[in-house]
Amino acid sequence: MECIESKMPTFVEVLLDQNLSSPLDYSAPEHAEVGMRVLVPLKSTLKKGTITKVKDSTSCKNVKAIHQLLSVQSELSNEQWALAKWMAAYYCAPLQRVLKCFIPVNIRKAVQPKKQVFLTLNQTHDETIQLIQSLRTKSPKQAEALEEILTAPKGLFLANLNVSKSAVSSLIEKKYLKAKSLSPSKEALEEYFPSLPKKLNHEQTVCLEAIQKSIQERTFSCHLIFGVTGSGKTEVYMQAIQKALDQNQSAIMLVPEISLTSQTIERFKARFSEKIAILHHQRSLGERTQAWEDVRQGSSKLVIGARSALFAPAQNLGLIIIDEEHDSSYKQSDEIPCYHARDTAVMRSFLERCTILLGSATPSIESRYNAQIGKYRLHTLSARATSAPMPTIHIVDMFQTMERAERFTHFSDELASKLKNRLEKGEQSLLFLNKRGYHRMQLCASCQRAVKCSHCDLALTFHKQSNCLQCHLCNYRQSIPRTCPHCGSDHTMQFRGFGTEHVEKALHALFPDIRTLRMDRDTITKKHSHEDIFKQFRAHKADVLIGTQMIAKGFHFPSVTLVGILHPDATLHIPDFRSSETVFQLLIQVSGRAGRAELPGEVIIQTYLPDHPVLNMAKKQDYNAFFASEIEERKTFCYPPFCHLIKLQCSDREENTAKAKTEKIHAFLQNQIQPPNELLPVMPAGHVKVKDLYRYQFFIKVLKRSLLLPLLQTIEGAKIDVDPLSTL
Ligand SMILES: [Zn+2]
Ligand SMILES: [Zn+2]
Ligand SMILES: [Zn+2]
Incomplete structure (x- = not known):
């Protein structure tokens, strides 16, 4: 790694990937931009970080120079940068954590897809056949290799070829074969029977026309498609995507993790000749880097993925689709930022001035309410596309x-x-x-207590196949006790529930x-x-x-x-x-x-x-x-969408400490929170103990966010979940 030699007239603020959560000042070359990745000196080591601000002066004395610029351009577009800032503010999350969504681990670590040698013929089919005949006697292995490659019209990977490597090398040397290194995805070789757009029924047509119009206008507009199961929402999505692609815009479609199967993906691959970027946690980091770069460079204009694909660096974004928008997997609850991908997608569409479609047979109450008050446009697909009756x-x-x-x-x-x-x-x-599982729990008839996980506040489930009791929160397993672990009674253990x-x-x-x-x-x-x-x-x-x-x-x-x-x-x-x-x-x-x-x-x-x-x-x-x-x-009980809920949770290995920490923050807020906002009492979490951590929490019902946000930003030591999925 080389140090930067050029003149350094500029100062930048750099947010490190880890450790400090507030930015540090460095001097930088003048082409440094917000959103670029950098390597900077900190004490005696070098750390990776992201430039969050470029400025003319600094109040720091002895400001150090950044060691190296790792990006040639910003990793985030202006709109993405605005979205990151919105997320940090809305979800009360440190920008450092939010940037992990936009610059995921594979990009941070620059994990490259593994490359393999890919072979294609360097002459026509007929010329190759002649070549095979002429090689047959003096170099039979080379003839064999050519024959095998002839069966794969698009070419194949060297690793999949059943001939000697030296024969292949000779063929490459003689320029009968072309070799290039390629990441070994099957995609390049797959062929699909192309599927044509289906004829739409009246409701689908009306819905699609409205969507196409807003894609054409390229303004922010949010459409909620309420379509009964089997009403052909996917066909509307596909034709909307086609419209965006025709306008040279890109599109992102999110589907719930579990629906992201090859069945779904193949359906889209058969329809679109474009290269589709699939972003999914089951793809390797290298494959994800490849897909991410394809999106950034515009060679993939269609992104399909789970929650995190929302942050793909799509250029000229024209359309976002959230399929099954009610699905709870769009909410990230276990990690900060606790964002909801649907709501964040609506904000991204607003910032990118593009169209967003939310689709469901059972829209979330929030989305349906937004349609009622005119924020979203509602389209109803009331009949099944195949004219099959409802069950x-x-x-x-x-x-x-x-x-x-x-x-x-x-x-x-x-x-x-x-x-x-x-x-x-x-x-x-x-x-x-x-x-x-087989039985929901094992209960003692004498003391009426269930066998619980020793790490969690949950009764263990009996699994017959593995013949053990198992915790559904932490996967802890134990054998079946003969006597009650609570009161020691013999012959009193019974199974309950199924x-x-x-x-x-x-x-x-x-x-x-x-x-x-x-x-x-x-x-x-x-x-x-x-x-x-x-x-x-x-x-x-x-x-x-x-x-x-x-x-x-x-x-x-x-x-x-x-x-x-x-x-x-x-x-x-x-x-x-x-x-x-x-x-x-x-x-x-x-x-x-x-x-x-x-x-x-x-x-x-x-x-x-x-x-x-x-x-x-x-x-x-x-x-x-x-x-x-x-x-x-x-409305009567004032729950979302009539208020926002914010959950604050503290955890500790000691139950009393967890409770005390929570109560301390609660007491601090008690004096600060004014009506119409409302502070609810401290409670143990739904399962008070999970994986040996005790969790205590409280909720704030928020009617006026502006009063609250600066306050929450001062709070440390609590996990903040804005718009949590439940009050448990
Ligand atoms: Zn899967
Ligand atoms: Zn007992
Ligand atoms: Zn457990």
């Missing part, structure tokens, strides 16, 4: 079932007979239960020949194996797929005609303002898996709360009624 939903009262059966069963008579009927017809069924593993076993007891697949966190351990399970199910390798909420997301199963929802009640009992919304969304999304092709679908909801209004609105698939009642409730 019929039945509610079954499980109290009656239990009375009749006189013992516990997972399957009501209604569900059992419909399952039997599907088996006979060779149609498929889905069973949904949002709890994995999970998907138990349902699967019970199903086999009921239908001995049934073929089942199960999808939950226990069965998807290998990379991408959730996709393997879906592929097997689509290929009809099983009659029934049993799963947790993973099965609710965006997959198409043409021959599923029955969905059984077992016990959705647990979530309704959770004392949180979002519980009803979560249950309603889940029921509609799971039901939407039924009957998406020509076969009509049926859904059975088994519940102990058959009269619950949320279940009955789901039964009627009446989102508008649900929204109307939910928004009233939020």
